[in-house]
Amino acid sequence: MPIETKMFPNGDVYSGEVNYGNLNGEGKYVFVSGAIYEGQFVDGMFNGYGKYTCADGDVYEGEFVRNMFEGVGIMKKANGERYEGHFRENLYHGPGVLTYPTGEKDEGVFKYGKIQGTGYHTYADGEKVQVEFDNGKFVD
Numbered sequence: 001m002p003i004e005t006k007m008f009p010n011g012d013v014y015s016g017e018v019n020y021g022n023l024n025g026e027g028k029y030v031f032v033s034g035a036i037y038e039g040q041f042v043d044g045m046f047n048g049y050g051k052y053t054c055a056d057g058d059v060y061e062g063e064f065v066r067n068m069f070e071g072v073g074i075m076k077k078a079n080g081e082r083y084e085g086h087f088r089e090n091l092y093h094g095p096g097v098l099t100y101p102t103g104e105k106d107e108g109v110f111k112y113g114k115i116q117g118t119g120y121h122t123y124a125d126g127e128k129v130q131v132e133f134d135n136g137k138f139v140d
Contacts, residue, residue, distance in 0.1 A: 001017040001018065001019045001024060001025045002017070002018055003015070003016060003017060003018075004016070004017075004018045006018070006023075010032055011032035012029065012030065012031050012032055013029070013030045014027055014028070014029045014030075015027060015028050016028055016029075016041065017041070022041075022043050022044050023041040023043075023044045023045075024041055024042060024043065024044075025040070025041060026039070026040060026041075027039075027041050029041075029046075031055075033055045034055035035052070035053060035054050035055045036052070036053045037050055037051070037052045037053075038050060038051050039051055039052075039064065040064070045064075045066050045067045046064040046066075046067045046068075047064055047065060047066060047067075048063070048064060049062070049063060049064070050062075050064050052064075052069075056078055057077075057078030058075065058076070058077045058078055059075070059076045060073055060074070060075045060076075061073060061074050062074055062087065063087075068087075068089050068090050069087040069089075069090045069091075070087055070088060070089065070090075071086065071087060072085070072086055072087075073085075073086075073087050075087075075092075079101060080100075080101030081098070081099070081100055081101060082098075082099045083096055083097070083098045083099075084096060084097050084099075085097060085110065086110070088112075091110075091112050091113040092110035092113050092114075092115075093110055093111060093112060093113070094109065094110060095108070095109055095110075096108075096109075096110050096115075098110075098115065102124050103124040104121065104122060104123055104124050105120075105121070105122040106119060106120070106121055106133070107119055107120040107121075107122070108120065108133060113136075114133075114135050114136035115133040115136050116133055116134065116135070116136075117132065117133060118130065118131075118132055118133075119131060119132075119133050121138070
């Protein structure tokens with residue numbers, strides 16, 4: 001596929017493969033906001049494997065479906081938080097591990113952004129305990 005550079009009226013810029021006028025194949029899309037997507041496109045949408053860097057410094061790398069984090073990926077937040085696991089519609093969803101800037105971790109099954117049910121919490125000193133989570137919090 002031919003490589004093209006496209007400038008959009010809003011100031012966004014795309015450089016990459018184009019097929020029949022659509023962004024298709026490998027490319028890089030730079031938003032006027034400062035966000036950047038590098039990866040696979042299908043019919044003008046982020047689709048397949050890619051890396052999205054937010055203007056605030058958060059970085060997601062993994063699978064995309066129709067412009068959304070969908071499938072397996074890693075989200076590294078500017079504040080030091082890191083999630084590695086499954087995503088659905090841009091949210092943590094499915095098996096995953098959330099590591100906090102303190103070094104503590106929560107491991108288990110996430111539903112729509114929050115850890116739920118039986119899982120594990122690892123303290124910064126390495127002690128790992130089985131816990132119950134409800135809406136992202138330990139249940140007593």
